[in-house]
Amino acid sequence: MFGGGGMNPRKMQQMMKQMGIDVTEIDAEEVVIRTADEELVFDGAQVTRMDAQGQETYQIVGSPETRALGSGEESADAEGAGDVDGDDGSADSGGIPDDDVELVATRAGVSEADAREALEAVDGDLAAAISRLE
Incomplete structure (x- = not known):
């Protein structure tokens, strides 16, 4: 041992x-x-x-x-099999996790499509995407 x-x-x-x-x-x-x-x-x-x-x-x-x-x-x-938190990267495009898109959409009060566009524009940076949309 x-x-x-x-x-x-x-x-x-x-x-x-x-x-x-x-x-x-x-x-x-x-x-x-x-x-x-x-x-x-x-x-x-x-x-x-x-x-x-x-x-x-x-x-x-x-x-x-x-x-x-x-x-x-x-x-x-x-x-995705070992992912516990559900953040499996199963995003529609750009590799942005759906959880991140949902979080940005909720925080900024915008649609998920707009949130995904903002996240893609800032390479997935949550804070930057939220401030960009506000």
Whole structure:
């Protein structure tokens, strides 16, 4: 689980438990880290979750495969699948999220079409789009 510098792993777990750190192994099949321009895909990685005073930390051990964004069938299937807040970028045009369009339309008191135009004109900057419409 950990490389405790030669320390017995059982003793290490006992010490961590005394400090209030809960360690759990996660049986993950695949881990994907998506950055602005690429994906790091870990197949069969070892994943450990540590919960220390309510703060969860994940440790991934393995060798990633690097893929460009949008390449491979899994990135197309997974697009939007991991989004919790519903902001999946499923905008009609320009890649402006529908949530952003709705927010600008509500704040500025304009139609969603006008809000989308303003957001596209300012490259998605919410504050700039609102001030442009007011």
